[in-house]
Structure formats: C-alpha cells, structure tokens
Amino acid sequence: MKHLPKLNQLLAFQAIVQHGSIRAAAKALGQTQPALTRSVKELESVMGAPLLIRGSFGVTLTDAGRAFSSRANLILEEMQKAAEEIHVIQQISQGSVAFGISPILAISLLPQIIQEFSQKRPEAQIIIEDAQMPVHLPRLREGKLDFVIGVKSDDVSLSEFIVEPCLLRTLALLRARITRTLSARPLVN
Numbered sequence: 071m072k073h074l075p076k077l078n079q080l081l082a083f084q085a086i087v088q089h090g091s092i093r094a095a096a097k098a099l100g101q102t103q104p105a106l107t108r109s110v111k112e113l114e115s116v117m118g119a120p121l122l123i124r125g126s127f128g129v130t131l132t133d134a135g136r137a138f139s140s141r142a143n144l145i146l147e148e149m150q151k152a153a154e155e156i157h158v159i160q161q162i163s164q165g166s167v168a169f170g171i172s173p174i175l176a177i178s179l180l181p182q183i184i185q186e187f188s189q190k191r192p193e194a195q196i197i198i199e200d201a202q203m204p205v206h207l208p209r210l211r212e213g214k215l216d217f218v219i220g221v222k223s224d225d226v227s228l229s230e231f232i233v234e235p236c237l238l239r240t241l242a243l244l245r246a247r248i249t250r251t252l253s254a255r256p257l258v259n
Contacts, residue, residue, distance in 0.1 A: 170206035
C-alpha cells in the first residue's frame with residue numbers, strides 16, 4: 071500500500087456504516103452525497119478493495135469492509151484520545167491547579183515541588199491553601215480544590231475520597247472521587 075487513508079475518509083466510512091446509507095451519513099456530517107461517495111471511493115482505492123456494497127436500500131459491508139470497519143473505529147478512537155490528551159496537556163500547561171496542604175507540610179515539602187512544577191509549566195497558575203485537613207475537605211468535595219496533601223487521621227473519615235499514600239504512611243494525597251481534569255495529573259514527574 072503506497073498511501074494511508076486520510077482522516078476524512080475514515081470519518082466518512084464510519085458515518086456511512088453507522089447510518090446505513092450514504093445519504094443519511096451525508097446529512098449527519100453536513101456534507102453532500104457526492105463528496106462522501108468520492109471519499110469512500112478514494113478510501114477503497116487506497117485500501118485496494120471494495121469496502122461497501124451500495125444498494126437502493128442503503129449499504130452493506132463487504133468482508134474487507136467488515137475487517138476494515140473495526141480497525142477504522144480503533145484508529146478513530148485513538149485519534150480522539152490523543153486529541154483529548156493534548157487538550158489536557160495544554161490546559162495543565164496554561165491552566166491552574168488548586169490544592170490544600172497542612173501548614174507544616176507547606177513549609178517542608180512545597181518549596182522544591184513548586185520550583186520543579188513552575189519550571190515545567192511556567193504558564194500555569196498555582197493556588198495553594200494551607201490549613202488543617204478538616205478545613206480542606208469541604209472545599210475538595212465542592213471542587214474548589216483539585217487535591218489535598220495532608221496527614222491521615224482516624225478521627226477524619228476519608229471514605230468519599232480517593233486516598234493515595236505518599237512519602238510516609240500517615241501522609242496522603244486526597245482527590246474527590248469525581249475529579250476535574252487537572253486533578254488527575256501529578257504536580258511533578
């Protein structure tokens with residue numbers, strides 16, 4: 071195979087398979103039927119095999135079309151994941167991260183972490199709130215903080231949060247079970 075399929079050809083093929091006809095796919099994509107037909111013909115030419123059988127009641131997949139359809143879906147899913155991942159990276163690089171930390175840990179841990187993070191993501195805004203764990207938990211629950219670094223205590227229930235031990239047994243990183251995009255990323259690698 072000299073060339074690989076183009077993204078628009080994969081999208082056209084996927085839409086035709088999903089909607090069952092070129093006409094319905096064209097309407098869903100906001101394209102003309104001739105443009106979609108041309109994309110599929112180019113795709114079939116690149117693949118070296120007919121993928122669809124066109125009929126008066128829509129289209130059906132050939133054996134090659136069935137094999138290609140599952141692969142095309144995987145490719146498009148991976149492209150979507152890659153686009154989302156790049157979007158998250160851009161948000162982290164240019165966005166903000168808000169976290170809570172206890173005052174003692176703020177003095178001992180933060181300077182180096184903040185310095186490393188700022189070097190890697192100079193555009194990012196860092197919002198730090200220092201207080202004891204019971205003060206941070208409602209703000210974490212409300213989504214006002216991305217995460218909390220604090221000392222675990224049997225006196226405070228953490229069952230509604232994701233607790234990740236770090237450094238020492240008593241030190242933990244807490245995240246709300248439903249997290250914002252930024253909270254899923256580490257401060258430093």
